[in-house]
Amino acid sequence: MDIDHVWLFCMRVHIRKGHRSMYGKASAAIMVGPNRPLQVETIDLDDPGFGEVVVRLRASGVCHSDISFLEGKWPAPLPYILGHEGAGTIEAVGPGVSSRRVGENVVLTFVPGCGRCRFCLEGRINLCTEAAWCLDEGTLPDGTTRYRWQRDTVYFLGQVGSFSTHAVVPSSVALKVPDELDPIEGCLLGCGVMTGVAAVTGLANVRPGDSVAIFGCGGVGLSAIQGARLVGADPIIAVDLLPEKRKMAKQLGATHVVDARAVDPIEAIRDLTQGGADFTFEASGNPLVAEQSVLSARTGGTTVLIGQPAVGKTMQVNVFDVTQFEHYILGTHIGGATPAIVIPRLARLALRGLIDLKSLVTHRLPLSDVNEAIAIAKSGGAGRVVLEL
Numbered sequence: 001m002d003i004d005h006v007w008l009f010c011m012r013v014h015i016r017k018g019h020r021s022m023y024g025k026a027s028a029a030i031m032v033g034p035n036r037p038l039q040v041e042t043i044d045l046d047d048p049g050f051g052e053v054v055v056r057l058r059a060s061g062v063c064h065s066d067i068s069f070l071e072g073k074w075p076a077p078l079p080y081i082l083g084h085e086g087a088g089t090i091e092a093v094g095p096g097v098s099s100r101r102v103g104e105n106v107v108l109t110f111v112p113g114c115g116r117c118r119f120c121l122e123g124r125i126n127l128c129t130e131a132a133w134c135l136d137e138g139t140l141p142d143g144t145t146r147y148r149w150q151r152d153t154v155y156f157l158g159q160v161g162s163f164s165t166h167a168v169v170p171s172s173v174a175l176k177v178p179d180e181l182d183p184i185e186g187c188l189l190g191c192g193v194m195t196g197v198a199a200v201t202g203l204a205n206v207r208p209g210d211s212v213a214i215f216g217c218g219g220v221g222l223s224a225i226q227g228a229r230l231v232g233a234d235p236i237i238a239v240d241l242l243p244e245k246r247k248m249a250k251q252l253g254a255t256h257v258v259d260a261r262a263v264d265p266i267e268a269i270r271d272l273t274q275g276g277a278d279f280t281f282e283a284s285g286n287p288l289v290a291e292q293s294v295l296s297a298r299t300g301g302t303t304v305l306i307g308q309p310a311v312g313k314t315m316q317v318n319v320f321d322v323t324q325f326e327h328y329i330l331g332t333h334i335g336g337a338t339p340a341i342v343i344p345r346l347a348r349l350a351l352r353g354l355i356d357l358k359s360l361v362t363h364r365l366p367l368s369d370v371n372e373a374i375a376i377a378k379s380g381g382a383g384r385v386v387l388e389l
């Protein structure tokens, strides 16, 4: 029993509110409004319900999507706990969950899959309607959360809400990974790494020798580069505005880098690939870059849009060219991955040194410095900023 267990055990008291009993307390960074600093506050945790677990979170990555919620580009119910790249240990289980799960090293997923909706039944778990509903509502599938602050319900991002020391979530959200996987690195599998690698190796199914261009070298783009390296793509062209990001791209597998401020990336990619890449990936979240990624693909080529701008933003495409030159333009949510399969698989690859998670973690900060963490992530200069919880 470590110090957290002792503390939480002492905090286990019953409260006079409905039939809920209180599990304990957590420290969480709470969003109180768009573009306002996050507030690190103590919140009350209810006991886990049927089929739920309590996770003692150890680390959370900061994905650009957290920033889009914070900037009000995507709607969020308030007060709200951001964070969807979480990793830690199962500390307690609710009724209906085997006590053998206590102590498991886990990575959380915001797309557990309900197993009942049309998309889950089709095997397209990443599009699960229940997971999408929870993401919109900021709640568990039953429409509630296990968190309260100043007696108000606290909502949380995609059944994960990892800017917190604890999460009370459905057992299916907490995916077991090998004990040796350090949560500081493992947390990145929850979104950025899974999305980038799966977009290349799964959704696009890039084959050895295919030419690939990746726009934007953040946590997602650098992971797409690693996916391209894993499957033997060549060349692997990385585009970014920042020299430090282009350097990281080279370290992680890019064969060529393009400075989109110094040259026209479309021309540079066409030159390097004799007319356009077989596959282009957009991972910056800028619709103008999405247009560039479309124009950089060859006749018959494929463009995968991963980056997500504010809700409602549009891009222009030349319809004649797209039809005449049979250009595939695909959008993707988490690279089309089934997290319960892909996350443990990527964990094994990381432990075997085939995916480099360590280099992606360029900044580690405590939860108390969450606003600084957000500012660093927003600057675009980080591989990934990780909060130590």
Ligand SMILES: NC(=O)c1ccc[n+]([C@@H]2O[C@H](COP(=O)([O-])OP(=O)(O)OC[C@H]3O[C@@H](n4cnc5c(N)ncnc54)[C@H](O)[C@@H]3O)[C@@H](O)[C@H]2O)c1
Binding pocket: 062, 063, 064, 065, 068, 191, 192, 195, 215, 216, 217, 218, 219, 220, 221, 239, 240, 241, 242, 245, 260, 283, 284, 285, 286, 289, 305, 306, 307, 308, 309, 332, 333, 334, 335, 377, 378, 380, 381, 382, 383
């Ligand atoms: N579709 C999905 O399932 C999914 C999953 C995760 C993240 N996302 C989205 O993917 C995008 C990337 O996420 P991230 O966490 O890696 O972001 P990030 O901010 O860490 O990285 C973005 C990168 O793009 C670069 N960039 C900015 N403008 C550019 C330009 N004009 N040309 C080339 N590069 C440019 C930045 O320098 C930075 O390196 C975001 O929009 C995020 O919301 C989508």
Ligand SMILES: [Zn+2]
Binding pocket: 063, 064, 065, 066, 084, 191, 192
């Ligand atoms: Zn994300």
Ligand SMILES: [Zn+2]
Binding pocket: 113, 114, 115, 116, 117, 118, 119, 120, 121, 127, 128, 129, 130, 131
């Ligand atoms: Zn479903």
